[in-house]
Amino acid sequence: MHDIVLIPGDGIGPEITDSVTTILKEAGAEINWLEHIAGLEAYDEVGNPLPDDTLEALKEYKLALKGPLTTPVGSGFRSVNVALRKELQLYSNIRPAKTLPHIESRFDKVDLVMFRENTEGLYIGKEQWVEENSHAESIAVVTRRASEKIIRAAFQYARNNNRHKLTLVHKANILKYTCGLFLEVGHDVAKEFPDIHFEDLIVDNMAMQMVMRPEQFDVIVTTNLFGDILSDLASGLIGGLGLTGAANIGDDAAMFEAVHGSAPDIAGQNKANPTAFLLSALMMLEHIGENRIAKNIRNAIYKTLADKSVCTPDIGGSGSTETYTRAVCDNL
Ligand code: NAI
Numbered sequence: 284m285h286d287i288v289l290i291p292g293d294g295i296g297p298e299i300t301d302s303v304t305t306i307l308k309e310a311g312a313e314i315n316w317l318e319h320i321a322g323l324e325a326y327d328e329v330g331n332p333l334p335d336d337t338l339e340a341l342k343e344y345k346l347a348l349k350g351p352l353t354t355p356v357g358s359g360f361r362s363v364n365v366a367l368r369k370e371l372q373l374y375s376n377i378r379p380a381k382t383l384p385h386i387e388s389r390f391d392k393v394d395l396v397m398f399r400e401n402t403e404g405l406y407i408g409k410e411q412w413v414e415e416n417s418h419a420e421s422i423a424v425v426t427r428r429a430s431e432k433i434i435r436a437a438f439q440y441a442r443n444n445n446r447h448k449l450t451l452v453h454k455a456n457i458l459k460y461t462c463g464l465f466l467e468v469g470h471d472v473a474k475e476f477p478d479i480h481f482e483d484l485i486v487d488n489m490a491m492q493m494v495m496r497p498e499q500f501d502v503i504v505t506t507n508l509f510g511d512i513l514s515d516l517a518s519g520l521i522g523g524l525g526l527t528g529a530a531n532i533g534d535d536a537a538m539f540e541a542v543h544g545s546a547p548d549i550a551g552q553n554k555a556n557p558t559a560f561l562l563s564a565l566m567m568l569e570h571i572g573e574n575r576i577a578k579n580i581r582n583a584i585y586k587t588l589a590d591k592s593v594c595t596p597d598i599g600g601s602g603s604t605e606t607y608t609r610a611v612c613d614n615l
């Protein structure tokens with residue numbers, strides 16, 4: 284039995300959480316879910332988007348499946364997602380995007396894995412007014428230590444998974460200190476991995492290359508903001524945000540979530556595609572050594588994607604979150 288913290292999250296979170304826990308149970312995963320609240324729900328209920336007992340549970344069990352959490356734009360509270368990644372030192376945000384069977388998209392051989400630095404960059408929340416409402420500034424932090432950790436994790440992943448190329452994405456031509464340091468660390472760490480081909484690309488060129496010829500990319504490593512943007516782009520290459528899972532991994536804790544957010548535009552309508560969150564849960568099962576169950580569920584997903592009458596509208600289906608969930612269970 285595995286003890287795992289479960290945070291259903293906001294918006295479509297509860298619907299896709301129901302779906303994923305149902306499928307995992309049906310597949311025979313022995314998990315003791317420890318449910319806790321965070322985000323908008325927690326803010327409304329207890330006045331704190333990240334309640335102490337939620338954080339304590341995460342620190343104690345060190346393993347979590349987390350639904351999307353809404354972060355209000357402008358005033359309100361700071362991102363709980365960013366706080367959790369920082370608090371638990373989950374420095375690798377790993378976001379695979381792979382062409383799926385029976386899904387229509389412009390490309391048919393995308394198979395890339397993005398490593399997004401998850402603890403610093405422009406996401407540290409050091410923003411301030413120089414002059415209220417007319418002049419703002421924001422600070423980005425890049426350290427050798429955090430850069431080494433994420434870049435080494437990406438190289439190590441490439442080596443362990445029989446991948447051959449690592450592309451480091453930066454903007455070192457303009458951001459000479461921050462991105463310059465990240466790139467320099469990349470060249471240093473690359474010396475430890477002579478078996479992996481190393482290249483670097485400036486982020487604007489990368490954006491163009493990804494939409495023109497995404498098949499050329501294998502493992503990618505980049506800073507926090509670029510990784511955030513390019514991983515949504517990568518999802519778009521293979522059929523949308525409903526299809527890409529993600530893992531946040533540190534040296535002693537891991538938290539699994541989808542790339543997408545709380546999708547308020549479709550929340551509560553039985554329309555959300557649970558595949559992305561389900562793929563995150565499969566990354567979690569693999570992380571805890573339940574590879575056989577993960578493989579069974581993956582095969583059931585592939586089979587289900589062939590029947591558009593049970594799939595959700597975002598991937599051209601005429602079904603719902605519930606019909607998809609039932610079909611995956613039937614296909615196990
Ligand atoms: P979003 O990712 O929630 O939605 C973008 C678009 O993709 C929407 O049209 C949505 O309907 C669609 N979409 C997303 N997931 C889907 C799914 N599973 N099935 C079908 N369609 C799906 O991005 P948005 O609207 O910019 O952000 C909404 C909220 O989510 C914001 O408060 C944001 O801060 C938060 N967010 C949270 C994340 C997290 O918890 N890790 C990540 C990204 C955003």
Ligand code: MG
Pocket residue numbers: 511512515542
């Ligand atoms: Mg994002």
